[in-house]
Amino acid sequence: MIRPAITIFLSFFLTQTILAQWKPLGPYGGPISLLESDNKVAFAAGPAGSFFRSADGGKSWQITSKGLTTSSATALYQSDSLLLLGTGGAGVYRSTDGGISWAASSRFDPTLSGSQPAANAFLRSGQFLYAATRDGVYRSSNNGQNWLSVTAGLYTRDGVFSLLNVPGTKAILAGTGNGIYRTIDDGTTWALLRSPIAATSNNSLEGNVFALEQINGMLMAGAYGQGFFRSTDLGANWTAANSGLPFGTTVSVIRVKNGVIYIGTDTGVYTSTNNGNVWTQIANFPSDASISGITFVGNSLLISTSAEGIYRSDDGGKSWVDANAGLLADTEMLVTSGNKLWVVSGENVVRSTDGGKSWRIVRYRLTPTETIQALVRDGNTLYLTSGNLYRSTNDGDTWERVNAPQAIPDGVYLTQLYVSGKDIIAATLSNGIIRSTDGGVNWKFLSRDGLPSADRRPSYVTKLKNAIYLGFQGGGLYRSTNDGTNWEAVKDVRNNADVWTITAVGDTLYAGTNSESLYRSVDNGTTWARADKGITSSIVRSILPTPGGLFVGTFKGVGVSTTRGVFWRRYNNGLPLLQNSADNTATENLRMFPLTTENGMLYGSSLYGVWTRPLNEPPYITPDPTIAQSCVNGVIPVSYRISDTFEEKNAFSLQISGPDGTFKTFTTARECISPGTADAQGFAGCVLTFRLPAGFAPGDNYKMRIVASSPYTTSQEIPIKLTPNPIPAKPVISSDSTTFRTVQATAYQWLLNDRPIPGATSQTFNPKGFPGVYGVLVYNECNGSAASDPLYYLVTATEPTFDDEVSVFPNPADDVLTVKVPRSGGATSLRLLRTDGAVLSNQPAATGAEHRLSIGKLPTGTYLLHIQQGDRQTTKRVMKK
Numbered sequence: 011m012i013r014p015a016i017t018i019f020l021s022f023f024l025t026q027t028i029l030a031q032w033k034p035l036g037p038y039g040g041p042i043s044l045l046e047s048d049n050k051v052a053f054a055a056g057p058a059g060s061f062f063r064s065a066d067g068g069k070s071w072q073i074t075s076k077g078l079t080t081s082s083a084t085a086l087y088q089s090d091s092l093l094l095l096g097t098g099g100a101g102v103y104r105s106t107d108g109g110i111s112w113a114a115s116s117r118f119d120p121t122l123s124g125s126q127p128a129a130n131a132f133l134r135s136g137q138f139l140y141a142a143t144r145d146g147v148y149r150s151s152n153n154g155q156n157w158l159s160v161t162a163g164l165y166t167r168d169g170v171f172s173l174l175n176v177p178g179t180k181a182i183l184a185g186t187g188n189g190i191y192r193t194i195d196d197g198t199t200w201a202l203l204r205s206p207i208a209a210t211s212n213n214s215l216e217g218n219v220f221a222l223e224q225i226n227g228m229l230m231a232g233a234y235g236q237g238f239f240r241s242t243d244l245g246a247n248w249t250a251a252n253s254g255l256p257f258g259t260t261v262s263v264i265r266v267k268n269g270v271i272y273i274g275t276d277t278g279v280y281t282s283t284n285n286g287n288v289w290t291q292i293a294n295f296p297s298d299a300s301i302s303g304i305t306f307v308g309n310s311l312l313i314s315t316s317a318e319g320i321y322r323s324d325d326g327g328k329s330w331v332d333a334n335a336g337l338l339a340d341t342e343m344l345v346t347s348g349n350k351l352w353v354v355s356g357e358n359v360v361r362s363t364d365g366g367k368s369w370r371i372v373r374y375r376l377t378p379t380e381t382i383q384a385l386v387r388d389g390n391t392l393y394l395t396s397g398n399l400y401r402s403t404n405d406g407d408t409w410e411r412v413n414a415p416q417a418i419p420d421g422v423y424l425t426q427l428y429v430s431g432k433d434i435i436a437a438t439l440s441n442g443i444i445r446s447t448d449g450g451v452n453w454k455f456l457s458r459d460g461l462p463s464a465d466r467r468p469s470y471v472t473k474l475k476n477a478i479y480l481g482f483q484g485g486g487l488y489r490s491t492n493d494g495t496n497w498e499a500v501k502d503v504r505n506n507a508d509v510w511t512i513t514a515v516g517d518t519l520y521a522g523t524n525s526e527s528l529y530r531s532v533d534n535g536t537t538w539a540r541a542d543k544g545i546t547s548s549i550v551r552s553i554l555p556t557p558g559g560l561f562v563g564t565f566k567g568v569g570v571s572t573t574r575g576v577f578w579r580r581y582n583n584g585l586p587l588l589q590n591s592a593d594n595t596a597t598e599n600l601r602m603f604p605l606t607t608e609n610g611m612l613y614g615s616s617l618y619g620v621w622t623r624p625l626n627e628p629p630y631i632t633p634d635p636t637i638a639q640s641c642v643n644g645v646i647p648v649s650y651r652i653s654d655t656f657e658e659k660n661a662f663s664l665q666i667s668g669p670d671g672t673f674k675t676f677t678t679a680r681e682c683i684s685p686g687t688a689d690a691q692g693f694a695g696c697v698l699t700f701r702l703p704a705g706f707a708p709g710d711n712y713k714m715r716i717v718a719s720s721p722y723t724t725s726q727e728i729p730i731k732l733t734p735n736p737i738p739a740k741p742v743i744s745s746d747s748t749t750f751r752t753v754q755a756t757a758y759q760w761l762l763n764d765r766p767i768p769g770a771t772s773q774t775f776n777p778k779g780f781p782g783v784y785g786v787l788v789y790n791e792c793n794g795s796a797a798s799d800p801l802y803y804l805v806t807a808t809e810p811t812f813d814d815e816v817s818v819f820p821n822p823a824d825d826v827l828t829v830k831v832p833r834s835g836g837a838t839s840l841r842l843l844r845t846d847g848a849v850l851s852n853q854p855a856a857t858g859a860e861h862r863l864s865i866g867k868l869p870t871g872t873y874l875l876h877i878q879q880g881d882r883q884t885t886k887r888v889m890k891k
Contacts, residue, residue, distance in 0.1 A: 031584030031653070032614070032621040035366030039319020039332070040339020041356035045303025045312060046086045052307050053093075053109055054320060055083030057340040057356070060617055061095070063109045067307040068322045068333035073586050073618060077112035078103060080601075080617065081125075087132030087139070094154050096129020096141060102154055118148045118157045133173035135182055138196055144169035147184055149197050160197035165189075174222035176229065176244050183229070183245060185219025190231060192245055205248040207233045223264040225271060228285055232261025238273060240286050254289030255280060265304040267311075274301025279313055281327070292327045317356045318371070338586075343385035344615035345392070346608045352392065352406060353615055354382045359394065361406050366620060372406035388429040395424040399436060399450065412450040426471045435478065437468030443480065443494060456494030462486075474514045475534055479521075481509025487521055489535060502538035503529055511604075513553040515560065518574065522550030528562060530575050544578035545569045552603030556612075558626050563603030563614060572657065583654045586618050629655040631662075631695070631716045631725035641735045641792025650716055650725065652695045661719040664698040666730070671711040678717075708734045733792075741788045741798045750775045752798065755788035762847045777803055780847040781874060781885045804885065813884040816877055822889035825866040831879050833859035841876040865890050 044055035052064040054071065059080035062071040078095070085096035093105040095112065104115035118126050118141065127143035134140075139150045146161035147170055164170070168187020175182060176192075184191045184200065189207045191200040208217050221232035229241040229248075237252040237259045252259065256277050263274030271282045273289070279301055280289040299317035306312070311323045312333060322333035341353040341360075349365040352372075357380055359373035376396070383395045392402040399412040413424070423439035432449040441464070443456040466485035471478070478490045480497070487500040487509045499505060500521075508524030519531040520541070527542035528550045542550070545564065552563030559572040567582035585600055602614045602621075612625045633650040648664055665676045698716065706712075709732055716725040741752045751774045752758065760770035762782045767775070777784065784801045817830045831838050837855035840863055844850060850873070853863060863875070868890045875886045 032582070032623045033584060034338055034618070035351075035362070035613075035620045035622055037339050037341065037353070037355060037360050037362070037369035037619060038337050039334035040337075040341075040360075041316050042302055042314035042319060042337075043316075044083050044086060045305050045314035045320065046088065047305040047307050047312070048088050049307060051108060052305060052312055053086055054303075054314060054337060055086075056337070057082060057617070059083065059097075060338065060340060061109070061112075062337055064307075064333075067310040068312045068320055069335065071334075071336035073336070073338065074109050074111070075586070076110070077114075085129040085131050085141070087134070089134060092153060094132055094139075096132065096143075097126075098128045099125030101126045102129065102141070104154065116150075116154050116157060118143060118145075119159070128169075130169065130171045131173050133175065133182065135175050136180070136196070140173055140182065140197065142170035142173050142184060146170055147173070147197055147200075160193075162199045164191050164200040165202070168218060171218060171220050172222040172231075174224060174229065177224055177227050179244060181244065183222055185222050185231060185233075186217075188217045190219055190222075190245065190248070203245050203248070205231075205239065206250060207231065207236055207239060207248070220260070220262040221264040221273075223266060223271075225266045225269070225285065230264050230271070230286065232264050232273060232275075234260045237261055238264075238286055238289070251286035252289070253287065254282075254291070260300075263301055263304050265306070267306050272304050272311075274304050274313065276300045279304070279327070294328075294330065296321055296330050296332075317358055317374070338619035340617050341615045341619055342603075343382065344604050344606055344613060344620060345385060345387040346606045346613055347387060347390075348608060350405060351613065351620060352385065352387070353620060354385055354394075357382055357396075359385065359406055363405070366622065373402075373409055383425040384427040386427055386429055388431070391429075393427055393429050393434075395427050395436065397423045399424050399427070399434075401450070413453065417446075417451065417453050418444065426468050428472045430473065433473075435471055435473065437471045437480065439467060440464045443468075443471065443478075445494065456490075457496055459495070460490075460497035460499070461488060469508060469510050470512060472512050474512060474519060475517075477535060479512045479535075481512065481521070483508045483524075485509075487512075500535070500538060502531075510551040511553050513555060515555040515574075520553050520560070520575065522553055522562065524549050524551070527564075528553075528575065541575040542578065543576070544571075546580060551601075552605045554605040554607060554612075556607055556625060561605050561612070563601075563605045565601050567600050567602050568605065568614060570654075579654065579657075581654050584623070585616070585621065627653065627655050629653045629718065629721060629723050631718060631723060633716060633725050633728055641733055641794070648698045648714070648716070650695050650698075652718075656718055656723075657720040662695050662698065663717050663719075665715050665717055666706075667711075667713040667715075667727075669707060669709045669711055671713050671729075673713075673715070706732060708732050735792045735794045736790060737794045738788055738790045738796045740796050741786055743784070743786060743798050743801050745801070745803075748776055750777065750784060750786075750801070752786045752788060756791050757789040759787045759789075761785040761787065763845050767847065777847075779876070779883075780843065781876075782845065782847055812879075812882040816884055816886070818875060818886050818888060821886075822891045823865060824891050825864065827863045827865055827875070827888060829861045829863065829875070829877060831859060831861070831877065836880040838877065838879040841878075843874045843876060845872060845874060 042054050042056055046053050052068055054062045059078050061075045061083050063074040064071045079100045081100035082098040083095055084098050087094040091106055093109050095103040101117040102115045103112040105112045127145035129141050129143050131142040139154055141148045146164055146166040148157040149160045150157050165186045165188040170184050170186050172185035181192050181194050189205045190203045192203050193200045215234040218234040219231050223230045229245050231239040235258050237255050238261050239248045240251050241248045260276045261273050265272045273280050279292040279295050282289050297315045297318040299315035302316050303314035312320055314320045319334040319337055321330045323330050339355045341355045343354040345352050351362045353360050357375040358371045360369050361372045362369045380396050385394045392406055394400050400409045401412050402409045422441050424436045425439055426437040428435040434446045434450055436444050442458045444453050445456055446453045462485045466482045469483045470481035480488045484506050486505040486507050487503040488497045490497045509521055511522040513520050519535050521529040525548055527545050527548050529538045530541035531538045547564035547566035549565040550562045554561040559570050562569045567585050569578040570581040571578045602616045606613045607625055610625050611622050613622050630653045631650055663678045665678055667673050668675045712730040712732055713727045714730055715727045744751050758771050760767045760775045762784055781804045784803050786798045787795050789795050815832050819828055837857050839855040840853040842851045870890050873888050875888050877884055
């Protein structure tokens with residue numbers, strides 16, 4: 011029988027400060043690749059799938075990456091309630107709630123098993139939706155549900171970057187890697203327009219038309235290194251209009267507002283009020299970074315940059331304010347010292363000297379292609395590699411190149427780095443390992459004896475326990491115990507694993523990989539074994555030992571172990587966990603590495619900035635904000651949230667006080683095992699739903715609390731009022747030719763011959779011709795029950811003489827029953843049932859006056875035999891000896 015849950019009356023609100031969770035520190039802003047708006051709501055995209063939404067003109071931003079992958083967002087289309095988001099390889103995503111949540115919508119080319127073409131722009135023209143991608147133009151006739159490649163005659167080698175409707179015509183323009191193309195037949199064919207925009211050198215970016223726009227019928231284009239172009243004859247002829255722009259300017263964004271043309275370039279923001287005849291730079295714009303987006307929300311102007319986030323002006327560009335609140339930047343390579351933190355964001359080094367309250371860039375990316383490979387701190391000195399080795403002794407304010415050409419040959423690209431005093435060990439991209447023992451003055455190459463081939467890229471280098479360890483991408487783990495004279499493979503780590511980090515904790519070594527999670531060695535590196543039970547990610551890239559436990563940074567957040575790696579538990583409360591884009595179900599999916607600790611705080615670097623939480627936190631249990639009023643025999647469901655600081659196999663139970671409100675003598679109603687389920691806000695414990703045991707009297711002084719076993723923790727006490735159990739009125743059964751029905755109640759259970767009928771728990775029941783004695787139990791919200799009077803349901807013959815014409819013998823019988831029916835009545839079927847209505851056999855219809863039914867294998871007892879001939883039927887009671 012189904013016991014109903016009672017109604018919970020809200021009359022008390024619990025307040026408890028949640029401490030055990032991660033909190034963001036910034037930096038805010040960072041590189042922004044996409045900025046759009048519908049004049050009310052603004053949207054911004056950062057690196058690696060970070061997507062944000064602002065409903066107040068950029069004053070504050072909220073992360074809205076629910077349902078998205080970590081692929082970068084590259085193009086956005088808005089039409090009424092529909093938003094389409096193009097990505098850098100994961101296809102198109104759709105939102106119908108203003109960008110709050112997303113779902114995978116379509117793939118440009120379903121036949122591709124790998125990544126999809128990166129989308130650069132969308133355009134609506136007539137009945138079709140168009141997408142400009144790295145592989146050309148795709149067209150959809152059903153709002154992006156399916157796509158068709160339309161590239162005949164189109165230059166696609168470098169990709170298509172922009173699209174534009176030509177006003178007053180059916181023509182569409184496409185900005186490509188070789189100038190501007192036009193179609194007049196919905197994309198079926200394309201032709202190159204005469205334009206001075208073209209590749210004139212071996213630079214692969216020359217000729218790229220990044221932006222297309224129009225103002226009052228004048229067409230406009232922005233190109234890499236060649237500035238601004240315009241056409242006044244619907245695209246037939248184009249001329250450059252670069253007066254006021256620096257030579258070689260790249261125009262990547264064109265927007266129009268109230269007759270003013272705004273362009274975003276690699277040297278700032280420019281405006282023109284005379285159709286581009288003369289350009290004027292917005293001189294007081296706060297950033298020198300390249301402009302990636304321009305949009306308008308009401309009277310506010312928002313401009314995004316490739317390195318320093320978004321800025322807002324409410325007076326047409328005369329003054330500017332930072333518009334990055336909540337706009338968390340992608341960060342990596344975190345190092346700390348006291349209240350000082352350094353991270354790499356957008357290949358810039360960003361520093362905070364006040365524990366994350368404020369940040370500033372202390373080293374800008376030197377070239378557009380520079381990629382920082384490693385950032386480490388040794389004492390008061392910072393080191394980074396980006397091909398060359400750089401050092402800062404003043405917290406990053408200035409940097410000097412360490413490896414002068416006479417020390418390290420030109421062309422040797424430094425990647426991973428280990429520093430301890432004057433001992434510096436650097437891995438190179440393809441030239442092996444290089445070492446300096448005098449602080450970088452002199453260097454020597456270590457032996458490659460025993461290392462894999464040069465095409466394997468080093469992923470980590472360190473020195474532990476008098477051995478040098480070297481990890482490779484797809485090449486396993488190696489060590490040298492003689493300062494690099496020769497190397498040996500660590501045989502217990504898979505030889506094609508990606509090894510990203512190695513740490514020592516006493517005599518125990520740990521290695522994190524990209525495919526098999528975590529390895530551990532308890533004999534100083536001689537043998538290794540997997541130690542990842544409980545780690546939910548196969549990728550471990552950061553290992554942090556602390557006195558209170560061992561932490562790992564993974565692609566699914568943070569794990570912690572207090573058992574030397576024997577078991578791990580999730581440590582993600584408060585992190586902005588993403589969702590699985592394939593089926594839109596909750597899943598942990600957040601890169602969190604590296605991890606560091608300072609001053610009793612734990613820090614982590616993620617796709618969404620730097621996060622922190624206290625290193626040693628007591629566990630807590632927070633019941634939902636309710637107080638229950640229940641009948642004595644009622645069912646009380648209690649939900650609650652828990653911190654992620656409970657140990658493995660912790661049991662949660664719900665305790666009820668005595669009638670005086672004290673827990674001297676209490677009742678444990680039910681228990682369940684942690685850790686519960688994770689969601690974007692943390693952890694929800696398994697719901698404790700119970701029925702109060704017998705013997706509880708009504709009263710106002712009861713309390714309940716949730717208790718955890720390991721470590722022992724109790725929640726706040728919750729008052730309960732127990733009221734007497736009302737009993738429902740006796741139900742009445744009414745029936746028609748096929749259906750029984752009873753009175754309205756909270757729950758039901760139909761009976762046959764005083765036994766519950768499985769699954770018969772609705773207000774109505776169809777007996778389907780089964781004879782017997784029926785009844786029903788009804789329940790109220792307090793689980794009180796009442797039974798109906800019995801209903802005798804016998805299926806009689808449709809003709810008065812049919813029952814008399816049928817005979818069954820012998821009865822009782824040992825083995826076989828013989829059934830005689832009128833010969834002229836047609837085919838006869840026999841159905842044998844238990845007295846509770848369960849069908850034991852169903853003998854199909856057969857002609858003749860005599861039929862035999864085997865019952866030899868049945869237990870001794872009474873059964874019902876239903877006999878039907880044509881439209882006549884009867885039921886006989888039979889006995890098995």
